[in-house]
Structure formats: structure tokens, C-alpha cells
Amino acid sequence: TAPMALARPSPNALWEMDRRHSLHPWTNFGPFEREGSLVISRGEGCYLWDAEGRQYLDAVGGLWCTNIGLGRKEMAQAIAEQAERLAFSNTFVDVTNDPSARLALRLAELAPGDLNRVMFTTGGSTAVDTAVRTVAYYQTCMGRPEKTDIVARDYSYHGSTYLAQSVGKRPGDRVPEFRYKEEGIHHLSVPNPYRRPEGMSEAAFCDALVAEFEALIARVGADRIGGFIAEPIQASGGVIVPPEGYLRRIWEVCQRHDILFIADEVVTSFGRLGHWFASWDLFGVQPDMICTAKGLTSGYVPLGALILSDRMWEAMAADGSRWFTAGFTYSGHPVSCAAGLKNIDIMEREGLLAHADRVGGYFEARMAALADLPLIGDVRGRRLMLCVESVADKATKAVLPDEANESKRISNAAEAMGLLVRPMGHLNVMSPPLVITEAQVDFIAETLERAIVQVTDELVREGFRLG
Numbered sequence: 001t002a003p004m005a006l007a008r009p010s011p012n013a014l015w016e017m018d019r020r021h022s023l024h025p026w027t028n029f030g031p032f033e034r035e036g037s038l039v040i041s042r043g044e045g046c047y048l049w050d051a052e053g054r055q056y057l058d059a060v061g062g063l064w065c066t067n068i069g070l071g072r073k074e075m076a077q078a079i080a081e082q083a084e085r086l087a088f089s090n091t092f093v094d095v096t097n098d099p100s101a102r103l104a105l106r107l108a109e110l111a112p113g114d115l116n117r118v119m120f121t122t123g124g125s126t127a128v129d130t131a132v133r134t135v136a137y138y139q140t141c142m143g144r145p146e147k148t149d150i151v152a153r154d155y156s157y158h159g160s161t162y163l164a165q166s167v168g169k170r171p172g173d174r175v176p177e178f179r180y181k182e183e184g185i186h187h188l189s190v191p192n193p194y195r196r197p198e199g200m201s202e203a204a205f206c207d208a209l210v211a212e213f214e215a216l217i218a219r220v221g222a223d224r225i226g227g228f229i230a231e232p233i234q235a236s237g238g239v240i241v242p243p244e245g246y247l248r249r250i251w252e253v254c255q256r257h258d259i260l261f262i263a264d265e266v267v268t269s270f271g272r273l274g275h276w277f278a279s280w281d282l283f284g285v286q287p288d289m290i291c292t293a294k295g296l297t298s299g300y301v302p303l304g305a306l307i308l309s310d311r312m313w314e315a316m317a318a319d320g321s322r323w324f325t326a327g328f329t330y331s332g333h334p335v336s337c338a339a340g341l342k343n344i345d346i347m348e349r350e351g352l353l354a355h356a357d358r359v360g361g362y363f364e365a366r367m368a369a370l371a372d373l374p375l376i377g378d379v380r381g382r383r384l385m386l387c388v389e390s391v392a393d394k395a396t397k398a399v400l401p402d403e404a405n406e407s408k409r410i411s412n413a414a415e416a417m418g419l420l421v422r423p424m425g426h427l428n429v430m431s432p433p434l435v436i437t438e439a440q441v442d443f444i445a446e447t448l449e450r451a452i453v454q455v456t457d458e459l460v461r462e463g464f465r466l467g
């Protein structure tokens with residue numbers, strides 16, 4: 001008889017082995033012990049199938065990442081061919097490989113302005129971690145070894161290394177059991193127009209946010225602040241589109257004080273907003289460093305990249321004797337880079353940036369209508385990066401108590417109807433593959449509406465007061 005490990009396990013056996021042996025990212029231990037995880041077994045385009053064969057439209061897009069859609073044969077082939085030709089070769093200083101060199105060039109071509117130097121990483125967190133470390137490196141090369149503090153924002157998410165978690169600050173992530181680097185890291189207010197102070201215009205709110213940054217610089221000293229990091233649209237912190245002009249003005253402040261601007265485009269690059277990179281094309285900001293990952297390979301294999309400016313490179317390389325002691329075994333992994341190249345080919349050939357822009361506009365319009373539902377206080381985001389926010393009272397914007405658990409219940413109800421949306425706090429978040437069609441957008445809008453109506457009725461029956 002075949003050993004257990006070789007026999008094809010039943011869906012229930014898979015669920016159970018995972019429940020007994022996996023430690024998932026962001027695990028809530030109690031519910032996990034009871035409920036385990038949904039086992040996904042196959043994907044094609046925007047669809048997933050679980051181990052029981054049930055089909056779902058994946059409006060989560062993996063995790064903001066399956067941009068070209070799943071199940072692409074030519075992508076699988078590119079990966080297989082590279083694995084056969086050269087599965088691995090390190091890129092530590094005196095070695096490189098064809099896909100790594102070619103993808104570095106392609107990223108330099110696609111990134112805005114003089115962002116022409118690429119360090120490949122294993123994902124988004126390691127790109128952010130390297131970027132934050134590089135602030136001190138660059139400033140030291142510039143003769144400013146004290147200028148190493150980092151400014152980030154509340155509700156930001158930058159990844160899960162010690163440093164990436166420390167610059168990030170989503171309230172729920174700051175559990176007391178873990179530790180965070182506090183020294184030399186400052187957080188500004190979240191630029192969330194929906195939750196701006198009562199009675200303040202969006203323009204005045206923007207002025208106040210910029211003034212807060214300037215006041216921080218005045219207090220800490222421009223000679224101590226070396227870098228600013230921001231997601232152009234905050235993703236996991238709540239799909240927060242900042243007020244008009246905010247990023248550009250923050251960038252101008254950075255330039256005045258020689259503060260490096262790091263754009264964390266792990267989510268916003270590779271077409272999610274209809275551009276290769278959103279910083280310049282959408283927000284008129286020329287960052288000193290961009291972090292990317294996710295859509296870079298559409299999730300087929302892990303890869304991230306830190307792209308930095310010629311100006312920074314020249315300063316760091318100037319005296320010709322320094323060592324840049326950062327990087328990873330899998331930096332420039334040939335298979336990952338081959339996937340990155342094929343991903344760009346597919347996006348170009350199929351015009352996926354223009355498609356994402358067009359269908360994303362339709363998605364915005366369809367979702368905007370959900371704001372009429374009594375439970376929905378805000379619908380926000382841009383193109384293929386949207387969310388709905390539930391409130392108990394639209395006028396006061398008060399949220400429901402934790403026991404209502406409404407966003408998880410909405411996503412459960414949608415799941416039962418064949419749609420995956422991501423519950424996050426009081427939000428349900430969507431970031432579908434760029435290949436999504438208008439008919440699929442209709443399905444998302446109609447199904448999510450049914451799920452919200454169903455949960456609203458349940459909440460009312462259970463006695464929750466909705467304004």
C-alpha cells in the first residue's frame with residue numbers, strides 16, 4: 001500500500017492536517033482551532049475552486065496580487081523552462097543570471113524618472129526592510145550619519161519583518177506580545193478623508209496633515225529625519241485614498257529637507273491602479289525609492305524589488321570602497337525573475353493597464369451604488385482596489401460593536417454565494433485580478449449587495465441598532 005503521504009488526501013483530511021500543523025499568517029488562535037481554513041485547490045483567471053470542487057470568484061485577487069489571473073499556461077511554461085535551464089544561481093556581487101539582469105533593465109525602464117537600480121528581494125517586507133536600512137546608508141554616505149529617523153503613518157502596513165512591522169502601524173497589528181522598534185520611528189496621522197475631523201473641508205484636512213509633518217520636522221530636526229515611507233493608497237490599513245494633493249505636498253516637504261521619499265508600491269504597482277507605478281503617473285511624486293512585489297509576478301512565484309535612484313547610487317558608490325551589506329539568498333532568483341519578465345510581456349501584449357483602468361472605472365461606479373445601503377457608510381478606493389465600510393450610523397459614522405462581527409459575516413455570506421471578499425475590521429476589501437470583466441464586476445456588485453442585505457437583516461433581528 002502507498003504510504004499515507006503519497007495517497008491523495010480527502011478534502012477533510014487536508015483541512016485537518018492544516019489545522020493540526022500549520023501556523024498561518026495573522027492567526028487568531030481560538031477561531032482557527034475550531035474552524036480551520038478553507039482549502040483552495042485550483043485557480044483559473046479570476047476563479048478559485050476549493051478541495052470540494054466549489055467555485056468562487058476571487059475578488060481578493062489572492063492578496064492584492066494575482067494580477068494577470070491564475071492558470072496561465074505560458075506563465076507555467078516560462079517558470080518550468082527556467083527551472084530546467086537554471087533553477088538557481090546566487091547574485092552575490094560577482095555573479096548574475098540572464099533573467100535577473102533582464103528584469104532589472106525592464107524595471108528600470110518602467111519605473112519613473114531616474115529609478116534605475118534594482119535590488120531583488122523575496123517579497124514586499126524584505127523590499128521595505130532593505131529600503132528603510134538604505135536610508136541610513138545613503139545619509140551616512142552623504143556625511144549625515146545622524147539623519148536616520150523614519151517617518152511613516154498610522155494605519156500603514158509595510159510587511160512583517162521586525163523593521164517593516166515597526167514602520168507599519170495598523171492598530172490591530174500592534175499586539176503587546178510582540179516587540180517593535182520605537183526609537184527613531186515617527187508616525188503621522190492617517191490621511192483618511194472619510195474620518196477627518198467633523199466640519200473640516202478636505203482641503204483644510206490636507207493642509208493640517210502637511211502642517212503636522214512640518215511640525216514634526218521642526219520638533220525632531222531635519223538633521224535627524226532621513227526618510228519618509230508611504231503607500232500611495234494605503235491598502236491593508238483600509239484602502240485609504242489621501243486627500244487631493246497630499247502626497248505631492250508631502251514629497252515637496254521631503255525635498256526641502258533632504259528626506260528620502262520611499263513609495264511602498266507593493267500593492268499599487270503593476271496595474272492595480274492602471275499604471276506600472278502609481279507614484280508619478282497618478283500622484284505626481286518622484287520617489288527616491290520604490291518597493292514592489294505581489295503583481296510583479298502576479299503571485300505565481302515570490303519576488304520583490306527595491307528600485308532606487310541613480311542619484312542615491314552615485315552617492316553610495318562615490319568613494320568606490322564601500323560594501324552594501326544587504327540582500328538575500330534568493331535575490332535575483334532566476335525562476336522568479338523569469339516569471340517577472342513573462343508577467344510584463346503578458347501585461348503589455350494584452351493591454352492590461354488600459355483594461356484595468358477601464359474596468360476599474362466601471363468597478364468604482366458599480367460599487368459606489370452600495371453606499372445607498374443602510375449599513376454602508378463609505379465606498380472608497382480607486383480602480384481595482386476598493387472597499388466598503390460598514391457603520392452603525394451613517395450620520396455619526398459610529399461603527400458597530402465588535403460582537404456584530406459584520407464584515408466577517410458579510411464575507412461568509414458572500415462565500416456561500418460563490419464570491420470571496422476580504423473582511424478587515426469594519427471593511428470588506430476587494431482587489432480582483434486585472435483581467436476581470438464587466439460581467440464579473442456585475443456579479444461582485446450583485447452578490448456583495450445580497451450578502452450585505454442578508455447580514456443587515458440578521459443584525460436588525462438580533463437587536464443591533466442601525467441608524
Ligand code: PLP
Pocket residue numbers: 122123124125126128157158159160231235236264265266267293294304
Ligand atoms: N507593503 C504593502 C503595502 C503590503 O500590502 C504588503 C503585503 O500585503 C507588504 C508590504 C509586505 O509584502 P510581503 O507580504 O510580500 O512581504
